[in-house]
Amino acid sequence: MRVFITGVLGYIGSWMAEEAVHRHHQVTGLDAGFYRQAVLYRPSRPKWPWLEKDVRDVTEDDLRGVDAVIHLAELSNDPLGQLDPALTRRINFEGSVRLARLAKAAGVPRFLYSSSCSVYGIGEGDEIKTEESPVAPQTEYARCKLMVERAVSELADDSFSPLFLRNATAYGASPAMRFDLVLNNLAGHAHTARRIVLTSDGTPWRPLVHVRDICAAFMAALETPRERWHNRVLNVGSSAENFRVREIADLVATEFPGCELQLGPRDPDTRSYRVSAERIREVLPAFRPARTAADGVRELRETFEAVGLTRAVFEHPAFTRLARLRQLLARGRLDADLRWRELPVRCAEDPA
Numbered sequence: 189m190r191v192f193i194t195g196v197l198g199y200i201g202s203w204m205a206e207e208a209v210h211r212h213h214q215v216t217g218l219d220a221g222f223y224r225q226a227v228l229y230r231p232s233r234p235k236w237p238w239l240e241k242d243v244r245d246v247t248e249d250d251l252r253g254v255d256a257v258i259h260l261a262e263l264s265n266d267p268l269g270q271l272d273p274a275l276t277r278r279i280n281f282e283g284s285v286r287l288a289r290l291a292k293a294a295g296v297p298r299f300l301y302s303s304s305c306s307v308y309g310i311g312e313g314d315e316i317k318t319e320e321s322p323v324a325p326q327t328e329y330a331r332c333k334l335m336v337e338r339a340v341s342e343l344a345d346d347s348f349s350p351l352f353l354r355n356a357t358a359y360g361a362s363p364a365m366r367f368d369l370v371l372n373n374l375a376g377h378a379h380t381a382r383r384i385v386l387t388s389d390g391t392p393w394r395p396l397v398h399v400r401d402i403c404a405a406f407m408a409a410l411e412t413p414r415e416r417w418h419n420r421v422l423n424v425g426s427s428a429e430n431f432r433v434r435e436i437a438d439l440v441a442t443e444f445p446g447c448e449l450q451l452g453p454r455d456p457d458t459r460s461y462r463v464s465a466e467r468i469r470e471v472l473p474a475f476r477p478a479r480t481a482a483d484g485v486r487e488l489r490e491t492f493e494a495v496g497l498t499r500a501v502f503e504h505p506a507f508t509r510l511a512r513l514r515q516l517l518a519r520g521r522l523d524a525d526l527r528w529r530e531l532p533v534r535c536a537e538d539p540a
Contacts, residue, residue, distance in 0.1 A: 189213045189214070189255035189256050189410055190213070190214045190216070190253060190254050190255045190256075191208050191213045191214065191215050191216070191254070191255065191256050191257075191258060191410065192216050192217075192218070192250075192251060192254045192256070192257045192258070192296075193205055193208070193215060193216070193217045193218070193257075193258045193260065194217075194218045194219070194243050194246075194257070194258070194259050194260055194261035194287070195218075195219055195243075195259075195260035195261030195262075195264075196215075196217025196218060196219050196236075196238050196260075197217070197219040197221065197223065197224055197238070197364055198219065198223060198260060198261070198264070198364055199223075199226075199358070199362045199364050199365065199366040199399060200260055200302070200358065200362075200399055200402055200403065201217070201219070201260050201261075201364070202362060202363050202364040203362055203363075203399055203400055203403045204258060204260065204402075204403045204406060205217055205236055206231075207400070207403045207404070207407055208258075208407065208410075209236060211407055211410075211411070213410065215236040215237075216236065216237050216238065216239070216254075217236060217237070217238030217239070218238060218239045218241050218243065218246065218250075218261065219238060219239075219240065219241075219261065220240075220241065220242045220243070220261070220528075221240055221528075221531075222512060222513065222516065222522075222526075223364060223506060223509070223512060225504075225506040225512075226364050226365055226366070226506040226507050226512070227363060227364065227365075228361070228362070228363060228364075228365035228491070228495060228497075228501075228507075229363055229491070229494075229495050230363065231363050240531065242527060243259075243261040243262075243279070243283050243284075243287060244278075244279065244283045244286070246286075246287055246290060247290070248290045248293050248294045249294075250290075251290055251291050251294035251296055252294050252295070254291070254294065254296045255296070255297065255298065256296065256297070256298035256299070256300060256410055257287070257288075257291045257296055257298070257299050257300065258300045258302070258406055259284060259287060259288075259299065259300065259301050259302060260302045262279060262280040262283070262284060262302075262332070263275075263276050263279055263280055263329070263509075263513075263526075264329075264509055267368070267509075267510050270327060270328060270329075271510060271513065271514075273328040275524075275525065275526060276328045276329060276332060277328065277332055279526070280328075280329065280332035280333070280336070281332040281335045281336055281339075284301070284332075284336045284340070285336060285339045285340060288301075288336075288339075288340045288343055288350065289343065291348075292343055292347075292348040295347070296348070297347060297348060297349060297414065298349055298351070298409075298410070298414055299340065299348065299349070299350040299351070300350075300351050300353060300406055300409055300410075301336060301337070301340060301350060301351065301352050301353065302353060302355060302402075302406075303333045303334075303336070303337055303352045303353060303354045303355065303421070304329075304330060304333050304354055304355055305317070305354045305355065305356050305357070305395055305423060305425070305461065305463050306325065306326075306327070306329065306330040306333065306459060307323045307325050307330050307333050307334045307337075307354065308321060308323055308324065308461040308463065309323065309324030309325050309326045309330065309459060309461065310324050310326065310459065310460060310461065311393060311460055311461040311462055315462070316427070316430075316462050316463065316464045317423075317461055317462060317463045317464065318423070318463075318464045318466075318467070319354075319420075319421045319422065319423060319467055326459050327459075333354075337352045337421065340352075341419055344418065344419040349414040349417070349418040349419065350419055351409055351414075351417050351418075351419075351420055351422070352420070352421045352422070353402075353405055353406065353409070353422055353424050354421060354422065354423045354424060354463075355397060355402050355424045355425070356394075356395035356396055356397040356423070356424060356425030356429070356463060356465075357369060357370060357371075357394045357395060357396050357397070358396075358397060358398070358399045358402060359371035359372055359396055359397075359398060359399065359481065359484045359488075360372070360398040360399040360400060360479070360484045360487060360488070361399075361487050361488055361491040362399055365507050366507060366508070366509070367502060367507040367508055368507070368508040368509055368510070368511075370394060370433060370436060371396060371436055371439075371440070371481060371484060371485065371488075372488065374386075374436060374437055374440045375440050375443075375444070375485055375488040375489065375492070376488075376492070376497070376502045377502075378440050378441070378443075378444035378447045379444060379488075379489065379492040379493075379497055379502075380492075380497060380498065380499040380502045381499060382444075382446065382447050382448065383447055383448045383449075383450055384437050384440055384441055384444070384447045384448070384449045384450065385450045385452075386433060386434070386437055386449075386450060386451050386452050387452045388433060388451075388452050389434075389451055389452065390432060390433045390434025390435075390437060390451055391432055391433070391434065391460070392432065392433050392459060392460035393430060393431070393432055393433075393460045393461055393462045394430070394431060394432075394433060394436070394460075394461075395423075395425050395429060395430045395431075395461070395462060395463045395465075396425065396429045396430075396431060396436070396481045396484075397424055397425035397426065397429065397477065398477065398478075398479040398483070398484050400478075400479065401424075401425075401477040401478060401479055402424055404475055404477075404478065405422075405424045405468065405472065405475050408472040408474040408475035409472060411474060412471075412472050412473075412474060416471055416472075417471050417472065420471060422467055422468040422471060422472070423463045423464065423465045423467065423468060424465065424468060425463065425465045425477065426465050426477045426480075427463075427464050427465050427466060428480075429477070429480065429481055430462040430463065431481065434451075436481065437449060439481055439482055439485050440485055442482075442485070443482075443485040443486055443488075443489050444485075444489065465477075513526065
């Protein structure tokens with residue numbers, strides 16, 4: 189297929205493009221380049237063309253001849269979404285719905301949207317969230333995810349099939365690394381400072397999924413007749429991979445022995461939820477998560493050792509979404525609408 193991937197230089201996008209090329213799809217990417225410095229290592233991999241463009245500026249012509257859009261490019265994660273809620277809504281909600289409408293107008297039959305299990309917000313007692321469970325988004329990021337799902341769902345018809353993949357919390361090594369994800373963050377602290385630092389008391393629940401298993405779910409959707417998943421919502425992950433944050437810390441401690449554990453206060457962040465991922469096994473039978481959180485911690489330790497991760501690199505703003513945008517704003521590189529005042533110069537070593 190001819191696949192158009194937004195956010196192609198990102199934490200998920202860089203693996204998504206590689207996996208699509210590996211499966212013999214033709215890839216064109218798009219990325220605004222905010223996080224192009226977040227390069228933990230440079231793998232040897234095939235190249236693919238990409239547009240240096242804000243998702244808000246995509247045109248119908250950019251999408252002509254495309255068989256599937258994989259839409260990843262939004263302001264990504266809950267803290268970043270709170271930086272400017274109105275701007276988050278313009279980019280994440282209005283920009284994503286506009287992209288879907290353009291894709292439909294251009295004749296693109298498949299629109300795969302990267303949603304989030306954060307739409308569930310709060311779980312009660314032993315409740316396990318399914319795709320039919322009530323939603324309770326706690327942040328602008330999560331509210332926008334849900335709004336996009338509902339608005340794009342209304343565009344579905346015989347010629348346009350959206351699919352909403354609600355990813356669990358991602359983890360794992362990526363060339364375009366992120367250290368603002370809970371497991372990655374705890375492992376980074378453990379490696380660079382011999383401490384495992386929790387910002388909460390460790391009681392909230394989080395479902396986890398490896399970044400490459402997220403990509404595998406999208407690839408399975410590309411390779412499954414769209415009639416099976418037309419206009420559906422699917423949780424992406426494994427029902428067995430729900431953990432309290434303290435349990436995630438314990439997994440990290442096992443792989444990084446001798447670390448001091450630091451608990452934070454009871455977190456005012458009320459997000460806590462567990463999810464079921466049984467439906468995706470039925471709808472996309474080709475998808476089976478291949479990695480566990482324990483595998484991910486081991487992979488991170490091996491990666492950190494291989495690249496010689498230092499505390500300076502771990503704490504660099506490039507690897508934390510909110511810190512990087514604040515840095516670019518403070519330096520005057522971006523305006524208040526998060527548009528480049530002057531596009532950065534591409535070089536031969538740029539990814540993709």
